[in-house]
Amino acid sequence: MKKVAIVGNPNVGKSLVFSRITGVGVISANYPGTTVDVRTARFDHEGAAYELIDGPGVYSLEALSHADETALAIIDNSDIIINVLDATNLERNLNLTLGLLAREKPMVVCLNFWDDTAHKGIFIHASLLEEILGVPVVTASALRGQGMHALVDALPRAAAGRPLGNPADAWATIGGIVNRVQRLSHRHHTPLEMLGDFTLHPVGGLVFACAVLAATFIIVRMAGEALVNGVCGPLFGRFYHPFILGLCGHIPWTLVRELLIGRGADPLASFGMLTTGVYIAVVLVFPYFVSFYLLFGLLEDIGYLPRLAVVLDTFFHRLGLHGYSSIPVMLGLGCKVPALLAARTLTTRREKILTVSLVLMSAPCLPQSAMIVSLGMRYGTAVVAAVFGILLALAIGVNAALNKLTKGGAPELFLEIPEYRPPSAGLMAQKLWIRIREYFGEVLPMIAAGVLVINVLDALSVIRIVSEATGRPVSFLLGLPAGIAPVLILGFLRKDVSIALLAPFGLTAAQFVVACLFMVLYTPCVASFFTLVKELGARASLMVMGTVFASALAVCALLSGIFHLARAWGMAM
Amino acid sequence: MKVPRVIRACVDAAIRMRKGRGGSASAARNAAFPNVARLCDGTSARVVAVQGDGKAARRLAAMGVAPGAVIVKKRSEPMRGPVILEKGATRFAIGYGMALKVIVQPLDIKEKGLLP
Numbered sequence: 001m002k003k004v005a006i007v008g009n010p011n012v013g014k015s016l017v018f019s020r021i022t023g024v025g026v027i028s029a030n031y032p033g034t035t036v037d038v039r040t041a042r043f044d045h046e047g048a049a050y051e052l053i054d055g056p057g058v059y060s061l062e063a064l065s066h067a068d069e070t071a072l073a074i075i076d077n078s079d080i081i082i083n084v085l086d087a088t089n090l091e092r093n094l095n096l097t098l099g100l101l102a103r104e105k106p107m108v109v110c111l112n113f114w115d116d117t118a119h120k121g122i123f124i125h126a127s128l129l130e131e132i133l134g135v136p137v138v139t140a141s142a143l144r145g146q147g148m149h150a151l152v153d154a155l156p157r158a159a160a161g162r163p164l165g166n167p168a169d170a171w172a173t174i175g176g177i178v179n180r181v182q183r184l185s186h187r188h189h190t191p192l193e194m195l196g197d198f199t200l201h202p203v204g205g206l207v208f209a210c211a212v213l214a215a216t217f218i219i220v221r222m223a224g225e226a227l228v229n230g231v232c233g234p235l236f237g238r239f240y241h242p243f244i245l246g247l248c249g250h251i252p253w254t255l256v257r258e259l260l261i262g263r264g265a266d267p268l269a270s271f272g273m274l275t276t277g278v279y280i281a282v283v284l285v286f287p288y289f290v291s292f293y294l295l296f297g298l299l300e301d302i303g304y305l306p307r308l309a310v311v312l313d314t315f316f317h318r319l320g321l322h323g324y325s326s327i328p329v330m331l332g333l334g335c336k337v338p339a340l341l342a343a344r345t346l347t348t349r350r351e352k353i354l355t356v357s358l359v360l361m362s363a364p365c366l367p368q369s370a371m372i373v374s375l376g377m378r379y380g381t382a383v384v385a386a387v388f389g390i391l392l393a394l395a396i397g398v399n400a401a402l403n404k405l406t407k408g409g410a411p412e413l414f415l416e417i418p419e420y421r422p423p424s425a426g427l428m429a430q431k432l433w434i435r436i437r438e439y440f441g442e443v444l445p446m447i448a449a450g451v452l453v454i455n456v457l458d459a460l461s462v463i464r465i466v467s468e469a470t471g472r473p474v475s476f477l478l479g480l481p482a483g484i485a486p487v488l489i490l491g492f493l494r495k496d497v498s499i500a501l502l503a504p505f506g507l508t509a510a511q512f513v514v515a516c517l518f519m520v521l522y523t524p525c526v527a528s529f530f531t532l533v534k535e536l537g538a539r540a541s542l543m544v545m546g547t548v549f550a551s552a553l554a555v556c557a558l559l560s561g562i563f564h565l566a567r568a569w570g571m572a573m
Numbered sequence: 574m575k576v577p578r579v580i581r582a583c584v585d586a587a588i589r590m591r592k593g594r595g596g597s598a599s600a601a602r603n604a605a606f607p608n609v610a611r612l613c614d615g616t617s618a619r620v621v622a623v624q625g626d627g628k629a630a631r632r633l634a635a636m637g638v639a640p641g642a643v644i645v646k647k648r649s650e651p652m653r654g655p656v657i658l659e660k661g662a663t664r665f666a667i668g669y670g671m672a673l674k675v676i677v678q679p680l681d682i683k684e685k686g687l688l689p
């Protein structure tokens with residue numbers, strides 16, 4: 001079986017080519033660095049079996065980051081190279097092509113975004129390019145699914161490359177090739193390009209960034225609520241809940257029955273795997289999940305995230321980072337796992353650690369946010385805003401302090417700004433589907449496990465023992481009811497469930513804020529914990545987690561003290 | 574956006590007075606040619622030198638920003654924010670500190686002029 005590596009500059013559509021050829025859905029987006037990991041899939045063509053390998057993009061054959069090393073390892077371990085180029089940007093892309101040709105491996109060149117060349121006034125003589133490079137050249141548009149058959153057909157014809165020109169003077173060689181094969185004609189600015197100019201404008205860009213972020217929150221909130229009240233809530237309340245209660249209500253063994261459907265009819269308080277577990281996952285979290293990722297997918301595919309990174313660069317410099325770190329932070333609003341993975345494209349260890357701490361602290365992940373909003377709205381908007389505001393302020397404060405305390409300066413931003421592209425509805429739907437599948441694949445078993453563990457521990461009176469042991473420090477330091485301790489500890493398994501578990505305690509608004517802050521911060525969830533250890537190693541992970549835990553404890557104790565004093569002075573809290 | 578010349582000069586002087594990001598020393602060494610951060614928005618220029626030989630220089634070289642290359646300075650973000658450059662069809666942002674290391678010769682100095 002021949003190993004075929006897809007290699008190219010960042011953001012030229014490698015993952016889309018991979019997805020189109022193998023039919024394996026992958027998450028793609030319009031910013032450099034979407035793919036940080038290696039994906040492989042098998043496919044057969046004309047009786048021959050191939051293994052297709054997709055990895056991060058590189059600008060040159062030098063390893064400047066962890067993601068670069070991954071990409072270079074893929075090239076070394078492959079039998080055939082598919083070099084994907086952005087046809088609208090031939091000159092820059094050819095630099096890598098020349099480097100690859102010098103490796104003298106069988107290679108095929110794929111000129112992607114071919115459909116864009118026509119309306120950009122670019123004409124490329126593909127067959128002349130093929131003659132010059134000495135390897136097959138195929139034109140394609142992975143976004144529209146064109147040219148993929150021709151690309152696969154060209155694989156058996158893949159010819160070994162040979163070095164072109166003097167490697168010390170690669171850009172002169174490239175200039176010569178481009179002059180021979182490419183003609184440009186004049187064209188006008190398209191509306192998308194004008195938007196591109198505006199969103200990078202020093203003032204317009206900042207205004208636009210604020211508007212985008214505000215609109216994201218408002219739309220996610222409204223669409224999520226509409227889905228909860230209009231679709232998921234009624235479906236659960238009218239059909240699923242009575243059905244499951246009727247089905248499991250006749251189970252004679254109390255232990256099994258209570259594990260499955262819990263006690264009582266309130267879907268949030270009964271604590272059965274099939275009642276509360278499903279209610280949290282499907283009714284309280286899923287609607288926000290869908291609306292968030294629909295909107296976020298749109299921002300990703302249009303190509304807004306790199307612009308946001310540029311606009312936020314000055315601010316991130318104060319935290320010892322550069323603007324690219326805003327991309328992991330934005331991803332972290334949805335889920336911490338892909339956010340931690342995205343930090344891989346950063347070059348220095350210091351900025352990785354700082355970014356990871358910012359990702360973990362700046363905001364809860366979406367399931368937690370949804371639960372905080374669902375429960376917190378009982379206390380009013382101010383309480384919800386307080387939770388998010390304190391988190392953000394704390395994250396910025398801690399990061400600024402870490403930046404001052406650790407050696408090293410802020411690295412410089414280096415980020416290609418892709419053009420805005422009109423998104424493809426089919427691709428957006430595919431991406432949303434992948435995320436929904438991953439959500440249910442991970443969330444349902446974990447929530448069920450969380451509810452199960454809580455019930456089993458309760459039955460074994462472990463919860464009572466833990467409450468007695470940790471109740472005193474919890475109530476003293478955090479001002480929370482003693483019984484809440486096991487809930488906080490179990491948050492490690494599934495934090496959204498733990499926040500739901502706060503509901504029966506009848507907390508005051510102040511206690512709710514403290515409990516939520518502590519729950520969000522004190523440790524990462526199981527999934528992000530393992531990702532963190534994989535990305536940073538055990539020592540640095542423990543350091544980051546220790547810092548986050550210490551600041552969580554300090555801030556929660558401080559807040560609880562302030563609330564206590566305020567109450568002592570007779571202020572209503 | 575047109576900012577009065579006096580204000581620009583003041584802002585620039587204030588920036589130069591502050592330490593950090595190693596601006597003044599390299600600027601003095603290459604007094605004959607400005608760095609790309611000092612160019613007016615929309616000016617095209619020929620790269621004379623890229624100082625330093627660290628990761629920054631290698632990354633720039635991979636994008637084709639090497640001595641002899643013609644680039645267009647699109648924009649400087651405010652408060653020593655990133656500088657946006659165009660090389661061929663590629664547009665990219667580099668940090669202010671990196672921009673200080675890219676020494677250029679402006680090509681249309683008569684029309685646009687330097688800063689300040």
